[in-house]
């Protein structure tokens with residue numbers, strides 16, 4: 001599954017690279033607002049929510065139309081979301097960098113580019129589109145590539161959300177110095193969701209890092225569980241895009257303490 005997604009991402013990337021050079025993106029950086037730092041909020045008391053704009057997914061198919069991603073993001077922000085995640089992958093998730101631009105221009109909170117990032121170009125593209133954070137998935141970045149992309153993202157001023165799903169990936173994320181470590185309950189190879197993964201991996205992440213619980217979160221009771229296991233932040237997609245009252249749904253998951 002993951003290999004297929006990344007192959008499609010690389011094909012689409014080649015098309016964009018043919019029309020927009022790295023030099024063009026670098027020039028565009030001059031006109032972009034400076035990055036917003038999510039870490040002070042993430043380190044504050046109680047649970048922070050990263051609320052996701054997600055139209056469809058390989059595991060669940062169509063989730064929500066979302067004709068106006070900026071309007072949905074505004075509702076999330078009004079509910080107290082600490083950051084907005086925008087899935088920019090097009091083929092499987094129906095997202096785009098235009099979604100990210102629209103969201104970033106509308107909300108005041110930091111915005112995450114959620115995509116399958118395996119090249120420096122994609123990081124440059126993210127920042128040029130206004131992203132404040134970028135996702136790096138340890139599983140997709142072998143050897144030195146993880147450190148190289150992490151360091152490059154930091155040079156661009158991006159906060160890295162480094163995603164792991166097992167013990168070996170967690171050790172690599174910690175070793176690289178990731179400040180924000182996301183434990184994805186979803187196995188991206190099988191798409192199975194196992195909510196016990198966070199409790200298993202969280203003790204392997206030093207307490208000076210911020211721990212993010214990702215995927216399969218459907219309400220405050222799930223957030224309470226993950227906060228109890230050490231999460232400072234939860235990342236929620238499906239439950240929020242399908243909720244008729246996203247502002248209230250975010251508010252109910254925000255500020256939960258141990």
Ligand SMILES: O=C(O)c1ccccc1NCC(=O)[C@H](O)[C@H](O)COP(=O)(O)O
Pocket residue numbers: 052054057058059060184186188191214215216217235236237238239
């Ligand atoms: O969501 C999927 O089916 C998926 C499949 C393959 C790779 C990534 C996938 N999702 C990305 C995410 O990590 C989630 O969108 C995010 O954690 C929110 O999950 P959820 O709250 O369960 O929608």
